[in-house]
Amino acid sequence: MRLVVARCEVTYTGRLNAYLPEAIRLLVFKADGSVLVHADSGGYKPLNWMTPPTVIEDGEGTIVVRKRAGRSEDRLEIRVLELLAEFEHELGEDAGLEKDGVERHLQEALADLPGAVEAGLRLVRREWPTDVGPVDLMCRDADDSWVAVEIKRVGTIEAVEQLSRYLEVLRRDPALAGCRGVLAAETVKPQARTLCEARGLGCVEVDLAGLRGEREPELTLFEA
Known part of the structure; x- marks a missing residue:
């Protein structure tokens, strides 16, 4: 899992369009291809996200997440204005959540x-x-x-x-x-x-x- 804290802008295009203006956010990149964009408010729900399978491309100051959606493509573009912290760690195989x-x-x-x-x-x-x-x-x-x-x-x-x-x-x-x-x-x-x-x-x-x-x-x- 990769965790990034950055001042960033986020643009989503696909089945609908959405834009998150510049702010400090937590970016979560999971090994299964999930990507989540969190703020320091709003509870557990991310502001935006992409479910697997995805393709993640790291560029100069940008992170682009792409996913096929039928004949079209969903695209999450993260423009990193200031990188504040980054951490990556292998969590290994999860035991799974046991049903109640x-x-x-x-x-x-x-x-x-x-x-x-x-x-x-x-x-x-x-x-x-x-x-x-x-x-x-x-x-x-x-x-x-x-x-x-x-x-x-x-x-x-x-x-x-x-x-x-x-x-x-x-x-x-x-x-x-x-x-x-x-x-x-x-x-x-x-x-x-x-x-x-x-x-x-x-x-x-x-x-x-x-x-x-x-x-x-x-x-x-x-x-x-």
Whole structure:
């Protein structure tokens, strides 16, 4: 991981355009190709970012991050006016975030009953490996098409972004080019549901107690 503290300007062009005027910011370059631009306010969310895969080009006073986006290209250009600090360190392989009890039990229950996510769905594998982390459930639907299912206790915008990253990597394989995604959670936030619809993803609310037969199942499906 590379950390840079610099006085800089940041210009993003692609699906939309954005500009950050001159200020001191923290630039984070991760080994997987992620790039994040942080200010010293605003909580944990970056001001701008690029998800992998990216190409990073260091020039004279500029850092350019490029990413293919369909037929077009997203571009993040960082103009460094003053370099204040720079640090780079190899973090090694991450052990990963262990799911909390609810998510783990929900994954186990849905692996046994994938039809609770979508009628006709059948499990192929749990924890399907990708370069950006394991997909909770890889399934096939009634038409024998691939479906990636991401499971959360609470479905948030971050969960949608995570599922989108998985799909981006999965679809590089021609055999999985038509893979679609579904977010399954006990509760799906309205903003996450809206983002799912905008990206053509499905989302479903599932009740763990219902899956276990402790009460009548409650299931609400939202599709784009």
